[in-house]
Amino acid sequence: MFHWLEKHPFFFAVGVFLVIAFAGLIEILPNFAQASRPVIGTAPYSTLELTGRHIYIKNSCNACHSQLVRPFKSETDRYGHYSLSGEYAYDRPFLWGSKRTGPDLMRVGNYRTTDWHENHMKEPSAVVPSSIMPAYRWLFTNKSDIETAYAEQLTVAKNFGVPYNKPVSMKDGSSKTVKMGASVAEAKSIALEEAKVIAADMRDQDVKDAVANGQIPEIVALIAYLNSLK
Amino acid sequence: MVNRPLEYDYTVAKMFMLTTVVLGIVGMLIGVILAFELAFPGINLILGDKLAEYTNFSRLRPLHTDAVIFGFTLSGVFATWYYVGQRVLKVSMAESKLLMSVGKLHFWLYIVVVAAAVFSLFAGVTTSKEYAEFEWPIDIGVVVVWVLFGVSMFGLIGIRREKSLYISVWYYIATFLGIAMLYLFNNMEIPTMLATSPAGETGIGSWYHSVSMYSGTNDALVQWWYGHNAVAFGFTVPIVAMIYYFLPKESGQAIYSYKLSLLSFWGLMFVYLWAGGHHLLYSTVPDWMQTMASVFSVILILPSWGSAINMLLTMKGQWQQVAASPLIKFMVLASTFYMFSTLEGPIQAIKSVNAIAHFTDWIVGHVHDGVLGWVGFMIMSALFHMAPRVFKRELYSKSLMATQFWIQTLGVILYFTSMWISGITQGMMWRAHDEFGNLAYSFIDTVTVLHPYYVIRGVGGLLYLIGFLMFAYNIYKTMSSRPVEERELQNATPMGA
Amino acid sequence: MNKLYLGGVIFAAFMLLFTYLSVSSSHGGFNGDIVNMLAVTGAIALVMISAFVVIKYVRQMQTDKASGDLADENWDGIGEFKNSLPTGWAVMFLLTMTWGMWYLTVGYPVNSYSQIGEYNEDTKVHNEKFEAQYKDITGKKLVDMGESVFIAECKVCHGLKADGIGGRAADLNHRIAAASVKHVLQNGSNNQLLGMEMPMPDRNGLINATTSMPITDAEIEALATYVSKGLTGTVGADVFAATCVMCHGADGKGVDSMGPNLKEFNTTLVTNILSHGKKGSIGTMPKFDRLNAKQKEAVSAYITSLSK
Ligand code: HEM
């Protein structure tokens, strides 16, 4: 039979395809049936957080940082509760990473704060002596792209039913509504409101001035995202 | 015995040989920079503070991986296909004008896509999925290039004279199908510019941005089904295609066993795809899926080793050739490294071992004993064998090749041993608790101890790069060295001193 | 012995040395951790198997001869022998496949293993072991334990010497800095330092009993000096006595449910900070829910010991 296939390239190719496609089905389909339901306490990303997430991706922070706490005592001691599938329901793309040159960031919002991030992103080795993380100083001057984040919010709300402008339940029994603008202008003003909260805890005068003038430096959005990781 | 002298047309092969060399240099140079950035973070500012956005580790890392995979390796795959394909199918590209133009178009579009990819990664346009970083406009380019590759491959097969397909051709066909399937599914994404706001605005935000069709755990599952098999169909299958042609051809030996080729091939095709979950051990994908991946990873040793053993046995009784020819040495060592990394991989796929190895430099070590020792060595061997034949010249310098062999072998050994130590150190320190049951080390303590190993790895990588530059120089000089007759090129490659 | 085998032995010895180096340089060694042991066993197996299998084939290159029937076909001059499968390979392939099928259907079929279950058990064992061990430690031991927590958790912000890394976090070698006192006096404070909602009023609510007026800028300066110097000296002592003792006590060591200790760190203060975080003029200190009660107590003892 194999000899025959080797003389008939078309059927050979079909054979190869069937053999390789088979495993994919068994591996992937069952999970699609169940895995993307959010656990309680998981809310969609706000406009500014999503912008920050884009900045995280743009700078490939995932090259060094994972976002996946594995169920080992040593990891839950260091990073907090192990990850649950439902916590990632709104993560498109997922950002688990595959290399921990730096620590896991899945719950970094629990144990680092705005001012710390500000110092750290400006000059990591100033806060953590002999850190090998690069300094990200351009984030303090580059301006954020709120519009693209807004376009993404619209896309996921429409196509995947991500609950923007709808109450989602939180762990303590309360509920939370993440706002999405009805227009680009509104989205920007929502993001600016969020940015003001972050900027208030920051030191860099240029950043504070920029936010006061209605602009959002990338660092502000990035910190909003990092703080949201809980 | 001697083949009917058929004028094969190597135009397209030559073009891809050029990009193999150039993109190899680019990709590995960036690799060396990355390695030294981890050892000496000041190098992130290599071009000054202003340009640090483009030269820091995180921006450059995807450039390295994509340059060596989609640049160096794929070019090598294309170059060898356009060479090997004609010869084992006994048909010349020159016989079909159509195929010739498809081949050239394939090359030029490839160049366009590579340029776009480099530009976009420097600009930070990425979707973050490893080895699938490109945004949708480039995805479309990739798909078109791939279709052209398929057309020219099946076109050539269609007009072949040799009725039955040689082993290498099986593997090239599998490469084409595998990557096509994987790439399409992993890049299902919706461009966000299609969105409309309640206020009626359209075309909001950047036009090239997209959002993945899958989320969270599902996205991870598809990504690593892709990522693992991108390794399979990029770093394994087409490289096996190469060794099945170039080793017997260069040594003049017949393949040890057809049956072994057959079982290894179908075994590899069947088993490989199940193992992707070993990138997600202890993650949030279901336990049974992880177990399945571990089990299949272990089974995978055998079909992988099948090809390597077949090659080593093909050299049975030929030690004098191994000793005499640096080109054969490269290939024998390549299959050895192939065995090494296909045993290392399954060991790392065992859950308890992965608990330590995952996220650490041990994985990076595993990656590079595969890509440097196997992929890199094999592609260079292929080009060493091809260059005299496409240029009809003898290979410029044998001694240069021999020196290169030892420099690079040392480089690979330094690379993986240092990452081996570094990875196990890191993994164990992360897990360590002290006498009070508290974590024994803060994260940064686990980083600073790695410094010496990062330096050693950098040196190893630098040696490898130097070797690669010697290779490039050797190929370049070959183009102007002593001309040779076609009949001198039957097996062992003629080499100058 | 054949040169090759010698080479293999040397290679294996080298790799064992590297493995040994990595284990010992991890400063942890095996640590009684089964996972560590398995990983190292894997590494060793990898080296041994690779080295000796490759040597086997290289020996064949040196001593054996190619033989067998050639197939009729031939591609670009490449022939194929019709040799049968190498026995070792074929047997291993069958064995691993059988083992795999057994593993997935009989050994560990779907749902028979749960990584979370395994985690829960490990954690339980771990906690029991250590709780028994540190249940009654006090004094120096407690401080040592606290230091170990500090190094793993706190030094990223407060620095190895707990000096706050040039003002980026609080200097824990001193109870409180003048700038912080000033900031609190001007703006008040609401950090649940007493473990409950109990804000400290801002300057408008701080009435100097002597003048019956809200405190002045000059008085704030004086208080800042006085409090930051550990309530010593004369400058500001009068204002403190007239304004602050009600809540913070005459010695500044705090009054239950009224005001925290301003003179020195103590366990109550630090554990409250760890439970609720703290936001002030220096920045924001996150809360640390993931530390257990004993760890909080220990790190408090350590911090208290710094300024003693
Ligand atoms: C039997 C064959 C193999 C198996 C079972 C295998 C298994 C593995 C495992 C378990 C990982 C680590 C996943 C993690 O914990 O992050 C891995 C990573 C990797 N392997 Fe292999 N491996 C095999 C062969 C190879 C070969 C031959 C190459 C290349 C020539 C290769 C390239 C890679 C790469 C590039 C990664 C890194 C993926 C990432 O970005 O995380 N593997 N492999």
Ligand code: HEM
């Ligand atoms: C000159 C030689 C090279 C050096 C110095 C080098 C260096 C590096 C460095 C420093 C990294 C990042 C590791 C980390 O994040 O910690 C890396 C990643 C990687 N390199 Fe190389 N590299 C070289 C050649 C190659 C070649 C030739 C290939 C492929 C053909 C390759 C494929 C990869 C891959 C797939 C990764 C990602 C690994 C992962 O995510 O686990 N490299 N390389």
Ligand SMILES: [Ca+2]
């Ligand atoms: Ca990776």
Ligand SMILES: [Ca+2]
């Ligand atoms: Ca894509």
Ligand SMILES: [Cu+2]
């Ligand atoms: Cu894999």
